[in-house]
Structure formats: C-alpha cells, structure tokens
Amino acid sequence: MSARLGVNVDHVATLRQARKLNYPDPVTAAAMAELAGAAQVTIHLREDRRHIQERDLKVLRETCQTLLNLEMAATQEMVKMAYEHKPDVVTLVPERREELTTEGGLDVNGQKDALSRVVKNLKDGDITVSMFVDPDIDQIKASHRISADRVELHTGRYCEARTEKDRSREYSRLIDAAKASTKLGMGCAAGHGLNYENVRPVARIAEIDELNIGHAIVARAVFVGFDRAVREMVELLRNP
C-alpha cells in the first residue's frame, strides 16, 4: 500500500496574505488537490495567522471531501478552536513566532503533563491526535505513553542533509522511528521539506502511511499548475 498524500495548502494562503485580498483561496486549492488525488488536506493555523485564517478552517470543514488535518500548537486557545471546527486529525506541532517554518519536532518527553492533557481533551472530542516529532525513539515512546494515536516524523534533517553519509544516517533514523511507532500500535506519517527529488526513499518506507507536503507542491504549481503539481506527487508516492 502506498502512502497517502496530504497536501498542505498554507502557502496558497501565504500568497493571498501578501496582499490581504481574497485570492488565491486555499479552499479552492484544497478542492483541486482532492480532485487530483490527494487523500488529505493539511493546514497550519498559526498563532500569528501569517497564512491560514480561522475562516479557512471553517470553510474547509464544510467543503473538505477527504480528511482535514489541522496542525496547531498545544494551547488552550487552539484546543477550543479544534472543538469548534472538528478537524478529523489534529497534528500537534511546536510553534515559535520568529521561525520561518516549523523547526524541529515537539519535545514530548519534556512537556509530558501538558501535552498529555491536550491529547486527552482532543481525543475526548473524537479527534485523532498526531504528534509531530523528530525521528527519535524516546519521542516516539513518549508519544505512545501519552496515548497519541499517531506520530508524524519530521523529515527536515533528512531533506537538508548535504552529504550522502548524512542523508543515509537521517534516512536510517526515519526507518527506525517508523518501525518503532507502528510496533507500538501508532500510525506513522512524515513530512517537512519533502520535494519531487527527495520524496521517493521516504515513500518507500512501508510503515509510513501518509506524507504531508506543502511548499514544494505550491512552488511547482506556479509553473505547471496546481492540478499537475499534485498529480505528479501522487504518482511518485504510488511508484516510489
């Protein structure tokens, strides 16, 4: 079984927010992604609202035909938001205002009590909970201990590796972490920094059932169109 593609449409919203107009609409992009074979729509509603807005979450909840995955910080404000809009999946991510994008995974071990409360709250609301973590066995075990349903492995270090040796080490970490998470009964996704050149080896890891990809798809869409950009990625996942 190939991994399903979750298309992250944040950067369609980035383009819209650059002018604060009502286009291009990430909701339209999400519908096009689904028509092109995406199995999930992913959005990150950040505290500073730099791209996705609450309106996008609200409309996507009404229009999304596949699964809606909301990436969010583990705060009370965001838990309230999740209860209000009921995404299918919440992926808990670390968030710092000054970062360009999500840098590094959650320290589940270091914030066990707070994260455990948030996971319980969300699960009580029938929301599947995934933890965005580095491919680190301790973080996987900690996610399991606080009853997370899934983990999403941060692929940033694998994607940024400059030498074959570094890439191969990071790739092994992804494989080990994916195996550990499924052994513990958790589903396993991966994402961050994946593109048309580096995605294949990750898509070959049998334990990884989902890849969330945004920037590379939106960037390619500028030149080839959104439909084709998504289809090309779906094809890579089907034939890795």
Ligand code: PXP
């Ligand atoms: N998964 C998570 C948890 C993320 O935070 C992001 C970035 O928002 C992505 C996947 C997608 O990363 P990229 O835009 O680099 O494909």
